[in-house]
Amino acid sequence: MKFMTAIVALFVGIVSRVATAAPAPVARDIWDPTILSPNASTVWRSGEAYTVVWETADQPKQITNPNGFIILRSGDIETPVLLAWDFDIRDGQTDVVVPNVLTGNYSVVLFGDSGNWGETFEIIGPSGF
Ligand SMILES: *[C@@H]1O[C@H](CO)[C@@H](O)[C@H](O)[C@H]1NC(C)=O
Numbered sequence: 001m002k003f004m005t006a007i008v009a010l011f012v013g014i015v016s017r018v019a020t021a022a023p024a025p026v027a028r029d030i031w032d033p034t035i036l037s038p039n040a041s042t043v044w045r046s047g048e049a050y051t052v053v054w055e056t057a058d059q060p061k062q063i064t065n066p067n068g069f070i071i072l073r074s075g076d077i078e079t080p081v082l083l084a085w086d087f088d089i090r091d092g093q094t095d096v097v098v099p100n101v102l103t104g105n106y107s108v109v110l111f112g113d114s115g116n117w118g119e120t121f122e123i124i125g126p127s128g129f
């Protein structure tokens, strides 16, 4: 009898532990895709075409707003320069043509369900700038 009681107690203990385990994570409709390119080793030149690439493996099942746009960031400032728009953020990439900007360090900011910026990289502007 003592043995049975111990077994039952053990079983109840396991069941209650399972019951109080943390609920499975709910798919969140917020996604900050990691930007793979451009990155710290990238150099862009004004007037040239490049592809911005971001991670898609971690995307949520449900995305409220798949319409993405990309702007250029300079230091801590998000510039009003639009690099790309009207693409699906689930695609993981979009092509851009680099506008004429002063030579310097920039990053790109990808907007969709939320915003995320990539590593700082260099853009070489028109010659003399
Ligand atoms: C960094 O960007 C370059 C293109 O500028 C790309 O070829 C390379 O794969 C990127 N690195 C990573 C880790 O994605």
Ligand SMILES: *[C@@H]1O[C@H](CO)[C@@H](O)[C@H](O)[C@H]1NC(C)=O
Residues within 6 Å of the ligand: 103, 104, 105, 122
């Ligand atoms: C970009 O950043 C690098 C590393 O901080 C720096 O050496 C370089 O001078 C910067 N380029 C410009 C044009 O400011």
